[in-house]
Amino acid sequence: MRQKLTLAYKLKSTAIVTTVGVGAFFGIGVYRNEDKFYDKFLMPIVQLCPPEYCHRLAVLGFKYKLFPRQHQPDSENLKTKLLDFSLSNPLGIAAGFDKHGEAVDGLSQSGFGFVEIGSVTPEPQPGNDKPRVFRLIEDKAIINRYGFNSDGHDAVLERLLKLKKSNAEIVLGVNLGKNKTTEIAHDDYVKGIDKFASVADYFVVNISSPNTAGLRNLQQAENLQLLLRKVIEARNKLDQAKRPPILLKVAPDLTDSDVQDIVSVISKKECRVDGLLISNTTIERSESLKSKDKSETGGLSGAPLGSRSTKMIAKIYTATKGQVPIIGIGGIFNGQDAFDKIVAGASAVQIYTSLIYHGPPVIQKIKKELSNLLAANGYESVEMARGKQAKIIAKETK
Numbered sequence: 410m411r412q413k414l415t416l417a418y419k420l421k422s423t424a425i426v427t428t429v430g431v432g433a434f435f436g437i438g439v440y441r442n443e444d445k446f447y448d449k450f451l452m453p454i455v456q457l458c459p460p461e462y463c464h465r466l467a468v469l470g471f472k473y474k475l476f477p478r479q480h481q482p483d484s485e486n487l488k489t490k491l492l493d494f495s496l497s498n499p500l501g502i503a504a505g506f507d508k509h510g511e512a513v514d515g516l517s518q519s520g521f522g523f524v525e526i527g528s529v530t531p532e533p534q535p536g537n538d539k540p541r542v543f544r545l546i547e548d549k550a551i552i553n554r555y556g557f558n559s560d561g562h563d564a565v566l567e568r569l570l571k572l573k574k575s576n577a578e579i580v581l582g583v584n585l586g587k588n589k590t591t592e593i594a595h596d597d598y599v600k601g602i603d604k605f606a607s608v609a610d611y612f613v614v615n616i617s618s619p620n621t622a623g624l625r626n627l628q629q630a631e632n633l634q635l636l637l638r639k640v641i642e643a644r645n646k647l648d649q650a651k652r653p654p655i656l657l658k659v660a661p662d663l664t665d666s667d668v669q670d671i672v673s674v675i676s677k678k679e680c681r682v683d684g685l686l687i688s689n690t691t692i693e694r695s696e697s698l699k700s701k702d703k704s705e706t707g708g709l710s711g712a713p714l715g716s717r718s719t720k721m722i723a724k725i726y727t728a729t730k731g732q733v734p735i736i737g738i739g740g741i742f743n744g745q746d747a748f749d750k751i752v753a754g755a756s757a758v759q760i761y762t763s764l765i766y767h768g769p770p771v772i773q774k775i776k777k778e779l780s781n782l783l784a785a786n787g788y789e790s791v792e793m794a795r796g797k798q799a800k801i802i803a804k805e806t807k
């Protein structure tokens with residue numbers, strides 16, 4: 410009997426010591442924000458969970474500030490201007506991560522220079538059936554077909570109002586989408602402009618998600634002209650003190666003639682957006698994809714999108730003679746990828762998929778490498794490097 414008790418006691422003690430040890434190991438690893446710890450230990454475990462579940466956990470992690478705050482200031486050469494905003498660095502979190510505006514403060518504290526939430530639709534809607542997110546691990550990519558799952562304008566606005574009261578410092582973009590059943594698309598975007606005018610620093614009109622039927626048709630010249638006229642009209646009716654800039658987010662799958670059409674529409678006075686986001690996910694599936702889920706329906710993001718979106722940035726930067734600010738997105742995993750987007754013509758960049766694969770340490774890694782690359786190439790700032798290789802990159806595409 411006594412022997413049995415001693416054995417039980419020993420087993421219990423071993424279990425406690427092991428749990429505390431493993432907990433401490435992971436706790437310290439997360440606290441120290443080391444990329445090797447994430448890549449070798451944490452992310453392989455995280456990747457055992459279904460992707461949408463992990464997405465939710467990651468949002469909650471930022472919401473409850475479980476990831477370390479960035480204490481050291483950003484390097485001087487990362488300070489930059491986007492639209493009229495002064496950013497401490499040019500790296501933002503792309504739309505679709507914090508869809509409902511829950512984790513803005515935590516994302517900002519982790520080192521992002523600006524935060525974009527959404528896409529938000531006027532009415533709450535559940536999005537497509539699950540499963541709707543797939544990891545393509547061998548390809549460093551994701552396919553998603555969320556289909557604008559959204560808490561809706563009212564719930565998101567309530568959160569953002571609380572945030573703006575407590576932290577006015579963050580540069581916050583609100584990315585607008587449309588409800589699945591809305592027939593007159595521009596009505597939903599106009600509702601978004603009216604609703605979020607008091608909290609948004611900039612708006613994104615997202616017409617490039619592949620997961621809402623017909624949405625991408627809004628990129629066609631005639632439709633685009635009507636849509637932009639309506640949203641700009643709505644913005645210009647707002648109180649003069651609060652008229653946020655409006656940016657347009659485009660797909661990477663546009664032909665040269667689509668690009669020409671978009672450039673000519675946005676050069677019209679009544680359709681003149683303040684900037685472009687290039688790009689959203691692609692519906693293209695290159696031959697080189699290896700992962701088993703490569704044929705899933707949806708938008709592909711991550712490494713395979715990288716050079717495609719960089720080329721489109723260069724084309725549009727050249728076509729607009731550098732007059733339109735561009736946020737470069739797609740397949741940024743390191744400082745070189747961010748640098749490539751900037752010399753192609755981007756004023757700032759955003760990430761999503763690399764955060765999913767590498768966790769929060771990727772934020773510091775990209776910024777540090779970008780700062781070093783700017784210095785090594787003789788650029789004192791992001792603005793100095795912007796568009797410096799646009800013509801070369803744009804020609805490569807022909």
Ligand SMILES: Cc1cc2nc3c(=O)[nH]c(=O)nc-3n(C[C@H](O)[C@H](O)[C@H](O)COP(=O)(O)O)c2cc1C
Binds near residue numbers: 505528555711
């Ligand atoms: C799971 C997922 C959901 C997304 N949802 C949205 C969205 O709601 N609105 C939007 O404009 N872009 C959305 N995107 C596109 C991203 O904002 C970004 O443009 C794209 O993923 C390319 O960047 P990346 O290669 O760094 O991921 C989503 C991307 C992913 C991976």
